[in-house]
Amino acid sequence: MHEMSLCESILQIVEAEAAREPFMRVTWLQLEIGALAGVEIDALRFCFEAVAPNTILAGAELDIVEPPGEARCVPCDKTVLLTDRYSCCPHCGAYGLQVTGGDQMRIKAMEVE
Amino acid sequence: MCTVCGCGDAHHHYGQGVARAHAPGLSQARMVKIEQDILGKNAEYAQRNRARFREQGILALNLVSSPGSGKTSLLTRTLTDLKGQYPLAVIEGDQETSQDADRIRATGVSAVQINTGKGCHLDGHMVGHALETLNPDPGALLFIENVGNLVCPAAFDLGEAHKVAILSVTEGEDKPIKYPDMFAAADLMLLNKTDLLPHLDFDVALCMEYARRIHPDIEILQVSAKTGAGMEQWYQWLRAHRPEPESPAR
Secondary structure (H helix, E strand, C coil): CCHHHHHHHHHHHHHHHHHHHCCCCCCEEEEECCCCCCCCCCHHHHHHHHHHCCCCCCCCEEECCCCCCCECCCCCEEEEEECCCCCCCCCCCCCCCEEEEECCEEEEEEEEE | CCCCCCCCCCEEECCCCHHHHCCCCCCCCEEEEEEECCCCCHHHHHHHHHHHHHCCCCCEEEEEECCCCCCCHHHHHHHHHECCCEEEEEEEEEECCHHHHHHHCCCCCEEEEEECCCCCCCCCCHHHHHHHHCCCEEECCCEECCCCCCCHHHHHCCCCEEEECCCCCCCCHHHHHHHHHHHHHEEEEEEEEEHHHHHHCCHHHHHHHHHHCCCCEEEEEEECCCCCCCHHHHHHHHHCCCCCCCCCCC
16 A cells, blocks of 8 residues: 555645745645556545645645556567556567556646645 | 746646636636656655665665565575675564564674554665664675565665565466566566475466566576575675675775
């Protein structure tokens, strides 16, 4: 359940931001969690609800963008979409795809007041 | 004024998502673009640890596995066999108890125990603090035994040179594809408890194939911490991956 740690990190980042340019609360928070980031979105939402109360994030709406996984297939010389790390290339069936995207965990933007 | 790019618009719309539901109206609401890695802070701590390891010629390894793979037994054997050849140090991560650190200290090697409490993994910050206490000698082999968990520790850089995944043959041979993030992150897989193979249906070749599906370049060594079989290859791997000592300053 590292989703709990992720939510605590999110809170730290937002609090640091609030210290830099003062705002009272966050009403909307946008995250980008790639399909290959190893994060369970439902668990992340659950943990967010546990972390947010009585903080600057209390009541914030969570908007999670989930970019698909992308990988390079060397035999095909193609970039392919990947829903998980254990699948083969949908074109040639080769394994050992090199993940090139969709493993990010980022805070993108927020609406504050 | 916009706080991101200085434009006159007090509100930016991003994409087609729920943001559009928030009409800025006359409220004080404003958009702030952050663009920060959620684990950015951990990455900073990890980099600090890594810089320390580099300066002091320390080879730091992050040992990851399921509970019960024989990590601590493998480690105590390694320490016993290598003692006197190199400076050695251990950071032990467990949710509770100092049992493992006690086992390590029984070999005569200094160890610091981190109890993560409810936490499921070590992070760069915890390891940084453990280093203050442990203060490993220059040129040391530092083994960081992570919490037994094949999921969460994959995401947290500690500043190590390599993650080493330990898988025992009493587990399923399909663990590499069941927990692909960890095997994608590990540079070496130690297949442990091979002395038990005659009693099991474990398919070594299939396990290795699964691991290479996830990580084509992963190195794999078969070992038995109990009998010592294959351990010499592991020690050779350690020797080969120790940083070159820096030439003395003149």
